[in-house]
Amino acid sequence: MRNYDLEFLKRFSMVIGILAVVTVGLIIGAYFLSKTIPAEVSPVAAKQTQSRISPVGAVYAGATGAAAQAAAAAAATAAAAAQGAYGGTLDGKEIFNQLCTACHTAGVGGAPKLDAAGFGARASKGKDTLYKHAIEGYTGPDGGVMPPKGGNPGLSEAQIHATVDWMLEQSK
Numbered sequence: 001m002r003n004y005d006l007e008f009l010k011r012f013s014m015v016i017g018i019l020a021v022v023t024v025g026l027i028i029g030a031y032f033l034s035k036t037i038p039a040e041v042s043p044v045a046a047k048q049t050q051s052r053i054s055p056v057g058a059v060y061a062g063a064t065g066a067a068a069q070a071a072a073a074a075a076a077t078a079a080a081a082a083q084g085a086y087g088g089t090l091d092g093k094e095i096f097n098q099l100c101t102a103c104h105t106a107g108v109g110g111a112p113k114l115d116a117a118g119f120g121a122r123a124s125k126g127k128d129t130l131y132k133h134a135i136e137g138y139t140g141p142d143g144g145v146m147p148p149k150g151g152n153p154g155l156s157e158a159q160i161h162a163t164v165d166w167m168l169e170q171s172k
Contacts, residue, residue, distance in 0.1 A: 085155045086155075089159070104167070127168070131157075
């Protein structure tokens with residue numbers, strides 16, 4: 001080999017060595033920096049994790065447990081009331097048009113239509129019976145079926161009363 005070839009190889013080797021040292025230094029620096037920055041957690045992932053690890057039930061014992069159980073039941077009732085169906089409206093016509101019309105317009109499942117013939121026999125049983133059947137559901141001897149709360153468990157009793165009253169007015 002010639003002298004200038006050896007000189008080139010020495011300098012080239014030094015440049016490669018320096019670049020290797022700089023690269024290793026950057027890798028070590030990046031490693032330590034990544035440890036100091038907290039990992040970003042997606043809110044969706046955090047919510048899914050929380051739902052997976054949350055307890056399924058609770059144990060209530062003694063007076064403290066009874067109070068906690070009563071508070072939990074009250075909170076559940078308040079939450080259900082806050083999410084009332086159809087915005088909590090007491091307009092029987094609106095509830096009928098959104099929920100009841102599918103069955104009571106065509107007589108599906110033995111549902112009485114909004115006329116004197118359809119509601120006549122049922123109205124003679126009294127409003128309390130109609131309210132009860134609308135809230136609890138009803139299966140008649142002739143195969144008629146009324147699901148509890150018309151199939152929408154979010155309806156309040158006041159909403160059902162308003163809707164039954166509106167239906168009775170329309171059937172006269």
